[in-house]
Amino acid sequence: MTDQPPHDQQPPTPPTPPAPPNGPPPGYGYPQAPPPPPQPGYGYPAQPGYGYPAQPPTVVAGDDIRARENRTIALIILAAVVAIGLIIGSGVWYARSSGDGSGGKPTGGGKNGTRTVTGGKEKVPADPTADLLFKVPQPKPGDNVTTTDGSWLTDTVYANTGVSEVVGYDPADGTKRWTIKLPGPVCAGSRHVTPGGRAAIVFRPSVPTRTRLAGCTQVAALDLVKGTRLWTKSVGTDDFAMKFQNVTVTRNTVAAGGLEGGIAYDMATGKVLWQPKPGDSCSDIGYGGGTRLVAVRKCGPYGNETLSIQTLDPTSGKVLSEYKMGAGISYAGIVSTDPLVVGADAGEAAGGGSGVSDYFSIDGRTGKLLARIPVPGDAYEGECDTITRLEDCKGVVAGEGRLYLATGEHKDTGDLGRTNEIVAFDLATGKQTGQRASAGKDRTLFPLQMDGGNLLAWKMPSYEHSGEVVSVSGADFTSRTLLEIPGDKASHDMVSGMPVEFVKFRFGHGRLFMSQANVAKPLGLETERNLIVAFGTHD
Structure with missing residues (x-):
């Protein structure tokens, strides 16, 4: 039985601005004129003798301070949530419950009716109840809030960033397989892993102290299968070194970007494929990887910038297609490169700290805008870091021609509890498909990732239910439980303490x-x- 909210509680479908016959209207997020043919971007060979700027760029120092302040604010919020959970948890516990009572059977559905769930690689277990596989206590971080960005899963290893190290674990029991020691903490890790099990990181050359915070200047490629650092590169030295805020991988290319521009290396050798050109008024502030390489490129002086979304040849950097964002957009986050979807704050209209007022569906082959999807902050969840880690979009997933978003929480039917749904938008038209997957009574859903044609989502724990991973069928929006956190208090506290x-x-x-x-x-x-x-099922 599916818990569906009444129609008057469903968030309204945001209107899609009508497009005139010759293209989208001018204004925030739309080009003022048809974009010109793609121009050469960073697709030139590395310049001999290029090293570093003539003087330290002041904007980077401010960025480091801003990043440190943002992390501190996030920590304070996290600590408050954990503290509240512990206080409440000391006096309240819940009865063991298997999800929403479905026992792993299909729930939800849309207007297309119920059909057999297909399209995903993940197996639906006979019993979704999981066991705790292992846990790793938090290491001592020192005096500063330390970023532990970078987490990767392959068929043979689960690798994660620690404090000034990357560790590979046996995914079945958590046994350490290898450790890569670093001179300083990791600033950013690639979201993707190559088919051969390689990833990339950006890290600091030394451990931060109270008097000195070294910049994120070191780019490295990692072999997650062997547990080795293939190479480490930087541009410039000491305070004059180029700083990076994000890194990605695609095919045999590592691309790192930041407010000073982007650079690309050959994954195997570390050879520079392209890098900033002295005097260039444009810079790649970030990249998205995976099956395609996409750049977010900014041109022009501060206060009068223009932003472009470019699909690049990973080896040469040649621009294959380009979409020019309209006036009023200075930053964008990459939800997906294939299909190509970016999130942006048009005219500072984003609500709830999401960083996104609209999602833009773009044809990666031609650079043509397919659809613009407005997302009022009170109606939908999901957020993107549109300033530094441009591939860090959470609670929003794109795949198989659709954009999946969680609705904002609303009052549950006939109850004081809260619930929400996941809805889908057609990336070709920007319209809702009419399907929705309900979280159920007193539950909320959070989109995680695609599994073939299906969507994987996290059904958050409540006082009466364990957390679950569910698979939402892309065909009919039925939902099946793939994994359910154990019902003991220790497991519940572990998961609840990780918002x-x-x-x-x-x-x-x-x-x-x-x-x-x-x-x-x-x-x-x-x-x-x-x-x-880490948790795992028996099947």
Whole structure:
């Protein structure tokens, strides 16, 4: 039985602005004129003798301070959530319940009716109840909030960033397989892993102190199968070194970007494929990887910038297609490169701190805008970092011609509890498909990742229910439970103490891995914080 809210509680479908016969209207997020043919971008060979700027760029120092302040604010919020959970949890516990009572059977559905769930690789287990596979206590971070960005899952290893290290674990039991030591903490890790099990990171050359915070200047490629650092590169030296805020991988290319521009390396050798050109008024502030390489490129002086979304040849950097964002948009986050979807704040209209007022569906082959999807902050969840880690979009997933978003929480039917749904938008038209997957009574859903044609989502724990990973069928929106967290209090506390806003989720082969995005000194009410918790089913 599906718990569907009444029609008057469903968030309204945002209107899609009508497009004139010759293209979208001018204004925020739309080009003022048809974009010209793609021009050469960073597709030139590395310039001999290029090293570093003539003087330290002041904008980077401010960025480091802003990044540190943002992480501190996030930590304070996280600590408050954990503290509240512990206080409430000390006096309240819940009765064991298997999800929404479906026992793993299909729930939900849309106007297309119920059909057999197909299209995903993840197996629906006979019993979705999971066991705790392993947990890794939070390491000592020192005096500063330390970023632990970077989490990867392959068929043979689960790898995660620690404090100035990357560790590979046996995904079945957490046994350490290898450790890559680093001179400083990791600033950013690639969202993707190559088919051969390689990833990339950006890290600091030294451990931060109270008097000095070294910039994120070091780019490295990692072999996650062998547990080795293939190479480490930087541009310039010491305070004059180029700083990066994001990194990605695609095919045999590592691309790192930031406010000073972007650079690309050959994955195998570390050879520079392209890099900033002295005097260039444009810069790649970030990249999205995977099956395609997409650049977010900014041109022009501060206050009069223009932003472009470019599909690049990963080897040469040649621009294959380009979409020019309209006036009023200075930053964009990459939801997906294939299909190509970006999120942006048009005219500072984003609500709730999401960083996104609209999602833009773009034809990656031609650069043509397919659809613009407005997302009022009070109607939908989901957020993107549109300033530094441009591939860090959470609670929003794109795949198989659709954009999946969680609705905002609303009052449950006939109850004081809260619930929400996941809805889908057609990327070709920007219109809702009419299907929705309900979280159920007193539950909320959070989109995680695609599994073939299906969507994987996290059904958050409540006082009466364990957390679950569910598979939402792309065909008919029926929902099946793939994994359910054990019902004991210890497991519930572990999961509840890791809010979705600050957690990296990885799921595969019936195993769920959750890891903290930052670590810091425990505050007064905290007795234990874990860096990683992992659960797995028996099938």
